[in-house]
Amino acid sequence: MGDSLVWNEGLSAMSNERIFTADASSVVFGPGSTHETGARVRALGCRNVLVVTDPRIAELPPVANVVTSLEEAGVAYEIFADVRVEPTDASWNVAIAAATAGDFDGFVSVGGGSVMDTAKVANLYSTWPDDFMAYVYPPLGQGKQVPGPLKPHVAIPTTAGTGSETTGNAVFDLSSAHVKTAIAHRALRPTIGIIDPENTRTMPPMVAACSGLDVLSHALESYTAVPFNQREAATDPLKRTVYQGANPMSDVWSTRAIELCAANIRRAVSEPDDDEARAAMFLASTSAGIGFGNAGVHLPHAMSYPVSAHARDFVADGYPGDHTLVPHGMSVILTAPAIFRWTAVADSARHLEAARLLGADVRGATPEDAGEILADALIDVMKSLGMPNGLSAVGITDADLDALVSGTLPQSRLTQLSPRAVTEADYRSIFASSMTIW
Numbered sequence: 144m145g146d147s148l149v150w151n152e153g154l155s156a157m158s159n160e161r162i163f164t165a166d167a168s169s170v171v172f173g174p175g176s177t178h179e180t181g182a183r184v185r186a187l188g189c190r191n192v193l194v195v196t197d198p199r200i201a202e203l204p205p206v207a208n209v210v211t212s213l214e215e216a217g218v219a220y221e222i223f224a225d226v227r228v229e230p231t232d233a234s235w236n237v238a239i240a241a242a243t244a245g246d247f248d249g250f251v252s253v254g255g256g257s258v259m260d261t262a263k264v265a266n267l268y269s270t271w272p273d274d275f276m277a278y279v280y281p282p283l284g285q286g287k288q289v290p291g292p293l294k295p296h297v298a299i300p301t302t303a304g305t306g307s308e309t310t311g312n313a314v315f316d317l318s319s320a321h322v323k324t325a326i327a328h329r330a331l332r333p334t335i336g337i338i339d340p341e342n343t344r345t346m347p348p349m350v351a352a353c354s355g356l357d358v359l360s361h362a363l364e365s366y367t368a369v370p371f372n373q374r375e376a377a378t379d380p381l382k383r384t385v386y387q388g389a390n391p392m393s394d395v396w397s398t399r400a401i402e403l404c405a406a407n408i409r410r411a412v413s414e415p416d417d418d419e420a421r422a423a424m425f426l427a428s429t430s431a432g433i434g435f436g437n438a439g440v441h442l443p444h445a446m447s448y449p450v451s452a453h454a455r456d457f458v459a460d461g462y463p464g465d466h467t468l469v470p471h472g473m474s475v476i477l478t479a480p481a482i483f484r485w486t487a488v489a490d491s492a493r494h495l496e497a498a499r500l501l502g503a504d505v506r507g508a509t510p511e512d513a514g515e516i517l518a519d520a521l522i523d524v525m526k527s528l529g530m531p532n533g534l535s536a537v538g539i540t541d542a543d544l545d546a547l548v549s550g551t552l553p554q555s556r557l558t559q560l561s562p563r564a565v566t567e568a569d570y571r572s573i574f575a576s577s578m579t580i581w
């Protein structure tokens with residue numbers, strides 16, 4: 144990208160992008176901020192909201208505190224507590240039906256990414272009804288533009304985390320195609336994110352570890368994504384893609400998030416009562432969310448989607464045991480070392496800087512060392528958080544390689560942000576070398 148802010152240097156053609164945007168939800172950060180929910184919802188003009196959550200969070204303090212706060216502010220509410228962890232098209236349709244059945248003028252989501260994403264689509268389809276695949280990203284869906292604004296949505300994350308409280312993405316498992324995909328549009332971005340470190344206190348250690356590694360991967364991927372000014376210019380400013388590529392503002396958020404993860408992720412997982420570490424990881428997740436919500440993520444996320452869809456009989460500690468599930472952050476991180484080892488040649492300086500921010504000693508390193516150093520730094524973190532040693536440890540075998548590759552191909556929204564052009568053979572070799580990591 145260089146240091147110039149007029150982006151003339153290195154432009155290969157006049158059609159290269161020279162403009163980037165920076166969008167984020169309003170953020171309210173701090174312990175106890177959940178108690179501000181009612182006042183803020185009321186100030187948005189809402190009088191009757193749907194509170195969206197999952198069965199476990201419904202029994203925990205964050206929902207109780209939201210309910211008290213809404214009642215104190217005189218806001219009527221109904222609770223929808225049937226969010227599926229790692230949602231599917233079927234589970235989204237249940238939530239959309241609930242949102243459509245009531246006369247709601249706003250949404251409050253309380254939970255992890257599964258909950259916040261479900262609230263976004265319940266808001267979308269109840270406000271602008273259409274065929275289910277209409278707004279889903281192509282090639283699987285029709286990629287239709289959202290016609291106008293949605294109702295206010297106050298998102299209250301309980302994991303640190305997906306950063307979904309700041310992004311316009313909603314991710315789901317399209318069960319019929321055995322693949323995860325997304326709806327992505329600025330209109331889906333919540334109006335306010337309330338980030339209260341008290342709300343992550345009850346996370347089981349494996350949930351803290353997986354959601355924390357999701358944060359780290361968001362930051363590493365958005366920082367190493369193809370720079371925005373090496374991409375085709377948008378012809379319609381209002382249709383400029385949400386995921387624009389690395390840019391000077393997303394870099395600020397992403398690099399800070401890497402540092403915060405390096406300093407806090409281990410403590411936040413092993414010592415849930417460490418308020419400082421938990422708060423720092425929450426700041427990291429929201430920061431990474433703002434970074435990747437504008438820059439995008441690339442291969443670790445794109446290649447994680449078929450991993451989630453093809454794992455057999457794996458249920459992680461701390462996650463609901465009612466369905467097979469490789470947690471999102473785990474599925475992302477299992478291929479990340481092999482990916483960064485492979486992408487480093489595209490921009491060794493950025494990969495080395497990412498490794499340095501993650502705590503690696505990069506003194507004397509040559510550009511050729513960048514991939515290995517970053518992969519090693521990441522593996523250190525994974526080992527310390529008890530991640531399984533590769534895809535084989537979550538039940539994936541070489542017989543799945545074809546399906547993993549074909550499940551990655553529809554993720555062009557993300558794969559086009561890879562800093563290095565990628566072929567089917569590359570996917571296969573990265574998956575194969577991720578079967579066992581260390």
Ligand SMILES: NC(=O)c1ccc[n+]([C@@H]2O[C@H](COP(=O)([O-])OP(=O)(O)OC[C@H]3O[C@@H](n4cnc5c(N)ncnc54)[C@H](O)[C@@H]3O)[C@@H](O)[C@H]2O)c1
Pocket residue numbers: 197199200203228229230254255256257258260301302304305306307310311312313314315342343344345346347350353354357461462463471472
């Ligand atoms: N929209 C986006 O930008 C975005 C980004 C990344 C991931 N995602 C999606 O988000 C989902 C993953 O979200 P997640 O990692 O936040 O986890 P999650 O929402 O799937 O929750 C995982 C489990 O942890 C439990 N849990 C959450 N917070 C808890 C708490 N404070 N105390 C006790 N238990 C708690 C939940 O009840 C659930 O059982 C995936 O579907 C993923 O694809 C979306």
